[in-house]
Amino acid sequence: MIGQQDIEIPFILSGREYRSAESSGNEGIILEYDKGGTVIRFPALEKFDAGELFSAEKELAKLSIDEILDFLAAAGKLWTDPGYIRYQESLDLMKRITDFSEEELVLDFSYIPALLERGGYLEEMLRVEFGDSGVLDQWTLRGGCEVKANPRGRLLHVLAGNVPGVELISLARGLMTKNANVLKMARGNPVTPVALVGSFADIDPDHPITRSTSVIYWERGSSAETEIFRGVQSVCVWGGFDAVHASWSHARSGLEILDYGPKRSMVFIGASTLSSEDSLTAAAAALASDTVVHDQQACHSPQVVFVEGGEAARGETEMFAEVLGRALDEAGKSLPRGEDSIDRKTQVGHMRNMAELMGETVFHPGSTAWTLIVTDDFTRTASNPLGRTLWILPVDSIKEAVNHADSWTMVAAFSLRADLEAHRDFLAARGVDRVTTLGHMGLLPPGTPHEGRYDLTRMVKFVSADLAPEPVMAIPAELSV
Numbered sequence: 001m002i003g004q005q006d007i008e009i010p011f012i013l014s015g016r017e018y019r020s021a022e023s024s025g026n027e028g029i030i031l032e033y034d035k036g037g038t039v040i041r042f043p044a045l046e047k048f049d050a051g052e053l054f055s056a057e058k059e060l061a062k063l064s065i066d067e068i069l070d071f072l073a074a075a076g077k078l079w080t081d082p083g084y085i086r087y088q089e090s091l092d093l094m095k096r097i098t099d100f101s102e103e104e105l106v107l108d109f110s111y112i113p114a115l116l117e118r119g120g121y122l123e124e125m126l127r128v129e130f131g132d133s134g135v136l137d138q139w140t141l142r143g144g145c146e147v148k149a150n151p152r153g154r155l156l157h158v159l160a161g162n163v164p165g166v167e168l169i170s171l172a173r174g175l176m177t178k179n180a181n182v183l184k185m186a187r188g189n190p191v192t193p194v195a196l197v198g199s200f201a202d203i204d205p206d207h208p209i210t211r212s213t214s215v216i217y218w219e220r221g222s223s224a225e226t227e228i229f230r231g232v233q234s235v236c237v238w239g240g241f242d243a244v245h246a247s248w249s250h251a252r253s254g255l256e257i258l259d260y261g262p263k264r265s266m267v268f269i270g271a272s273t274l275s276s277e278d279s280l281t282a283a284a285a286a287l288a289s290d291t292v293v294h295d296q297q298a299c300h301s302p303q304v305v306f307v308e309g310g311e312a313a314r315g316e317t318e319m320f321a322e323v324l325g326r327a328l329d330e331a332g333k334s335l336p337r338g339e340d341s342i343d344r345k346t347q348v349g350h351m352r353n354m355a356e357l358m359g360e361t362v363f364h365p366g367s368t369a370w371t372l373i374v375t376d377d378f379t380r381t382a383s384n385p386l387g388r389t390l391w392i393l394p395v396d397s398i399k400e401a402v403n404h405a406d407s408w409t410m411v412a413a414f415s416l417r418a419d420l421e422a423h424r425d426f427l428a429a430r431g432v433d434r435v436t437t438l439g440h441m442g443l444l445p446p447g448t449p450h451e452g453r454y455d456l457t458r459m460v461k462f463v464s465a466d467l468a469p470e471p472v473m474a475i476p477a478e479l480s481v
Contacts (some may be wrong), residue, residue, distance in 0.1 A: 161188020
């Protein structure tokens with residue numbers, strides 16, 4: 001029996017909603033959330049046939065790239081209206097099960113139409129990664145042959161639940177490469193993937209894009225997981241080490257696995273940034289804006305901050321932390337923290353207490369809205385409860401600090417453009433994915449590689465046709481040796 005806080009979320013199978021009423025009455029999967037005692041219920045899947053999820057893949061492959069982009073733009077336009085029923089329902093459910101504030105969720109929802117609009121981000125992505133997106137539709141001259149990019153066929157997206165929006169960019173990539181797609185929802189966000197794909201049916205329930213897209217959930221190690229992995233040619237997996245490892249456990253010859261695992265990002269504050277009140281305040285405001293977006297849950301969110309100060313490094317660092325605290329208070333007015341879970345409050349409280357016992361300087365507003373810890377020990381930064389928690393380290397020089405970056409660093413952000421240019425080659429050699437300036441850590445310009453890769457080209461198979469005008473004649477028998 002469904003209680004007051006019990007919510008049923010359907011699966012979407014080939015564009016059609018599948019609810020518990022259609023199952024045999026067996027209890028489906030149940031997810032329980034501490035916040036408000038909310039329970040999410042999924043329908044049970046009996047006699048599951050993964051092949052049925054891909055019945056429209058050939059029709060999708062016949063669409064032109066312009067037809068696909070037009071359809072996505074139409075779906076995005078629905079999400080410009082806060083009164084759109086799927087927008088309203090998603091906002092309400094996400095407020096019940098996540099720690100994000102309503103302001104953060106509204107910001108996340110605004111990315112949907114912004115990303116999908118024609119002439120924007122997606123088309124620039126195609127241009128950068130393919131050169132000529134016409135190669136997806138027709139044979140295109142390249143060197144001494146003609147080339148066409150064919151879809152690999154069936155693409156599985158194992159989604160992460162930390163940041164709403166992962167499902168959008170992952171699915172858009174799959175559709176632009178004309179693959180049939182299955183989205184496996186994350187426990188942290190079983191809401192927006194269903195709502196986004198449900199909006200496809202609101203436009204046209206019989207469209208090939210609608211009928212070639214499915215959204216389901218399974219428990220790790222289930223028979224459904226095994227069957228779907230067997231039936232796909234590509235996998236995009238987002239999340240932590242466990243999720244990535246679980247996907248790689250299904251690796252086989254011919255299966256393309258694109259993993260987007262856990263990373264963290266760093267900030268480098270140059271000494272001259274602290275030389276004037278204006279530059280100090282501007283840097284703190286920019287860093288605060290990078291920190292509050294997604295409540296620091298994204299891989300591009302800063303976690304570690306190095307402050308260059310020479311002999312006066314400690315005093316300069318604590319001065320910067322004080323200004324940064326005020327900037328976080330100000331940023332929190334427009335993008336406030338959501339309600340902290342008991343676990344998060346416990347983790348933050350423990351971290352603060354341990355830092356003070358170790359003689360480190362701790363800044364906070366008297367609540368868990370944000371936490372700044374000034375330390376000299378880089379090894380302490382390995383642990384972070386997030387939720388706007390920053391480790392701040394005084395250093396003699398930026399040249400010294402950049403040695404702490406490695407292949408697990410997604411973004412290295414600088415307060416000074418000159419420092420970025422001076423150290424970007426070194427950081428590239430260290431394996432860092434991206435370098436930028438403060439205030440832009442979560443704003444990826446069109447053309448930015450994702451974790452060091454251009455993955456659209458890995459979602460297709462390039463087929464070539466030689467330009468030789470006539471077949472080579474066989475050598476006459478009397479001339480052969």
